[in-house]
Amino acid sequence: MSIFVKVLVLAVFFLVALVISPKAKAEEDFDLFGMAARTGVFFLDRGTLDDVETVQEIFYNHGYDVVVDGNYGPKTEKAIRKLQSNTGQPETGILEYHQWLSLKAAALPKSWGALSASIDGKFGEAHNKSSRALAEQIAQRRCERYTKRGCIVISIADNGWSVARWCKKKNTTWIFMGASTVNYQTAHEELLRQAAGVDPEIAFGGKCFKQIEHNAKAGFLDDMEDWQLGGIEHED
Incomplete structure (x- = not known):
């Protein structure tokens, strides 16, 4: 492979890295809980797998029908609506920060x-x-x-x-x-x-x-x- 071709290949890889890296880094660095504290709502579709799993696990431990897999989808949204229905709040399917804090603070079932x-x-x-x-x-x-x-x-x-x-x-x-x-x-x-x-x-x-x-x-x-x-x- 000639020097020119090698340089061209390296340049292409460098440009691809410039395009992809900021996006990947933005997803990696998205602070789901920090953003929720500032805005009052959870952007679960942007959260990392670990952060979404944390939310799902709290719902699961309180008896909601949700799969703890880190993927935000219809089942998790349905669980949020159920929480809102149980607490007499509008069923938006969007988890609000105060709803999350209340759920976390609630006593877990004993058995x-x-x-x-x-x-x-x-x-x-x-x-x-x-x-x-x-x-x-x-x-x-x-x-x-x-x-x-x-x-x-x-x-x-x-x-x-x-x-x-x-x-x-x-x-x-x-x-x-x-x-x-x-x-x-x-x-x-x-x-x-x-x-x-x-x-x-x-x-x-x-x-x-x-x-x-x-x-x-x-x-x-x-x-x-x-x-x-x-x-x-x-x-x-």
């Missing part, structure tokens, strides 16, 4: 329970665990011990309830899961809302053949088969 279920009717549970992650891990592992079909996990804090229901339409089996810290009835209502969103006939047409009810504190499991689903009422 967690989780229910994990597979499409083939297998399930696992965990109750009265010290953290949400631990409860989910145990329930998931117990479910996967009995099936190779994969398991879906749902968790709830303190004395909350979770419900899983298996329903079938033609050749398709569905699992619907709901949870609530209030009582069993509200967990069941959440399950029905999910089912109705998929197919009202599945939700209300008597096509379901199995249901599990689980208490996060006591680990109570009521395993109801198809002949029971139509006539049994649950009492807390």
Whole structure:
């Protein structure tokens, strides 16, 4: 390679570095929390993976349905809207600094329970665990011990309830899961809302053949088969 070509190549690399480096450095240096303190809002779409994970982790530890992966997307925005709804504030989906401070200062749940279920009717549970992650891990592992079909996990804090229901339409089996810290009835209502969103006939047409009810504190499991689903009422 001639000297001229070498110099030309080096010049191209230098120009590319000049163009890319400021942008990369700007992203790396963006102070998510400092900017939020100054402006009053979080620019989560500009935050680093570590900073966004920090925000997501606080939401996760307080029971919000969010994945802690450092990527800001619809699931994180939905969790922010849920926080705003729970606290009687406008549901903008934009996290405000004072909302973040209040969430951080709020007491964490004292215990967690989780229910994990597979499409083939297998399930696992965990109750009265010290953290949400631990409860989910145990329930998931117990479910996967009995099936190779994969398991879906749902968790709830303190004395909350979770419900899983298996329903079938033609050749398709569905699992619907709901949870609530209030009582069993509200967990069941959440399950029905999910089912109705998929197919009202599945939700209300008597096509379901199995249901599990689980208490996060006591680990109570009521395993109801198809002949029971139509006539049994649950009492807390």
